[in-house]
Amino acid sequence: DTGVSQDPRHKITKRGQNVTFRCDPISEHNRLYWYRQTLGQGPEFLTYFQNEAQLEKSRLLSDRFSAERPKGSFSTLEIQRTEQGDSAMYLCASSSWGGDKITVEEKLFFGSGTQLSVL
Amino acid sequence: AQTVTQSQPEMSVQEAETVTLSCTYDTSESDYYLFWYKQPPSRQMILVIRQEAYKQQNATENRFSVNFQKAAKSFSLKISDSQLGDAAMYFCAYRSPVTGANSKLTFGKGITLSVRP
Numbered sequence: 001d002t003g004v005s006q007d008p009r010h011k012i013t014k015r016g017q018n019v020t021f022r023c024d025p026i027s028e029h030n031r032l033y034w035y036r037q038t039l040g041q042g043p044e045f046l047t048y049f050q051n052e053a054q055l056e057k058s059r060l061l062s063d064r065f066s067a068e069r070p071k072g073s074f075s076t077l078e079i080q081r082t083e084q085g086d087s088a089m090y091l092c093a094s095s096s097w098g099g100d101k102i103t104v105e106e107k108l109f110f111g112s113g114t115q116l117s118v119l
Numbered sequence: 120a121q122t123v124t125q126s127q128p129e130m131s132v133q134e135a136e137t138v139t140l141s142c143t144y145d146t147s148e149s150d151y152y153l154f155w156y157k158q159p160p161s162r163q164m165i166l167v168i169r170q171e172a173y174k175q176q177n178a179t180e181n182r183f184s185v186n187f188q189k190a191a192k193s194f195s196l197k198i199s200d201s202q203l204g205d206a207a208m209y210f211c212a213y214r215s216p217v218t219g220a221n222s223k224l225t226f227g228k229g230i231t232l233s234v235r236p
Contacts, residue, residue, distance in 0.1 A: 003163075033223065042123075042210050042226030043164070056223070089162065095222070106222050110164035 002026055004111035006092050012117045013082055020078045021114045025094030032075050033108065034067055035091040036060065043091055049075060050097065082118045089113040121146045121213050125227035132201045133235050139186075140196045140230050142211030152214045153187065154224065155196045159207040167209070170194065198232075206234045 005024045013019050025032050030051050035043035046065070047057045051072035061067075064082075069075040079086055093108040122145045132138035144153070155167040170178045170187050177185050182202075186195045198205055208231050212224040 031222075040228065042212070042229050043224070044226070045223040048223065091162075091164065093164070097222070107166060108164075108222075108224070112161060112163045115162075 004092055004094050004109050006090075006111040006114050008114055009112065010115045010117075012119065014119050015082060015084060017082055018078065018080045019082055019116065020076055021090055021116075023075045023077070023092030023094075023111060025074070025092070026096075026109055027073075029094035029096045029109070030072065031095045031097045031106075032069055033093040033095075034075070034077055035093065037089045037091055037113070038087075046077075046090075079116075082116075084118045087116055087118045089115045121148070121151075121215070121225050123211050123213050123225055123227035125211055125230050127230050128228075129231045129233070131233045131235060132198070132205075134201055134203060136201055137197060137199045138201055138232065140198070140209050140211075140232065142194045142196070142227055144192050144194065144211070144213050146192070146213065148215060150216050152216070153185075153194045154212040154214065155183070155185070155194075156210045156212055156226075157205075157207045158210065158229070164210070168196065201234050203234050203236060206232060208232070 007022045033048040034046040037043040045058050046061050047067050049069040064080045067077045091113045093110045095106050095108045124143045151172045153170045157165045157167050168180045168183050182199045184197045208229045210229045211227040
C-alpha cells in the first residue's frame with residue numbers, strides 16, 4: 001500500500017504527558033499537512049511542510065505543539081503537557097506540488113488519522 | 120477569512136434515490152476552489168468532486184454532481200442512485216488559489232448521510 005500512513009491509530013494518555021504521532025506520506029510527495037478534527041467538526045489546518053521546511057503554522061498550534069519533517073520524508077507531531085482539550089483526531093495529508101503556478105491539480109491524500117484521548 | 124457552512128447535521132436517503140447536500144461559503148476572493156470530501160467510518164478523507172470558481176459549468180463525477188451558484192456562494196452536492204456505500208460524513212471545503220502559498224483547506228462541520236436499504 002502506497003497511501004498515507006499514520007501511527008498510532010489510537011493513543012490514550014493522561015493529562016500532562018507528552019505524545020508523539022508519526023505520518024508517512026506518499027513517497028514522492030513534497031508537501032505534508034497536519035489537520036485536527038474534533039467531534040462534530042470538520043478538520044482544521046494546523047501546519048504544513050514543503051520538503052523539510054515548515055512554511056506555515058496555524059494559531060491553533062500553541063507552544064506545546066511542535067512538528068518536524070526531517071529530510072523531507074516522514075513527519076512527527078509532538079504535543080507536550082497534554083490537556084483534555086487536545087483530545088481530537090489528528091489527520092495527516094500529503095500532496096505533490098509542481099511549482100510556482102496556479103493549479104487545482106494538487107490533490108491531497110489523507111491518512112486515517114490518529115485518535116488522541118487525554119484523560 | 121473564508122468560512123464554510125453546512126447547516127444540515129444529518130440527512131437520510133432511500134437506496135437508489137437522489138439526495139442533495141447543502142453548503143454555503145463566504146469569501147472576498149474572486150477565484151477559488153471548492154471540494155466535497157467523504158469520510159467513511161475508516162476515517163480516511165476521500166475527494167468526491169471539485170469545482171473551480173472560474174468555471175461556470177458544474178462539475179460531475181459519475182453519480183455525483185454539484186450545483187455551483189457563485190453569486191449566492193452556494194455549492195451543493197447531488198448524489199444520484201444512492202448506494203449503501205455512500206453512507207458517510209460529507210464535508211464541503213474551500214481553498215484559495217495556489218500561487219506559491221499553501222493549499223490548505225477550510226472545511227465545514229460536515230453532514231452525516233445515512234442510506235436506508
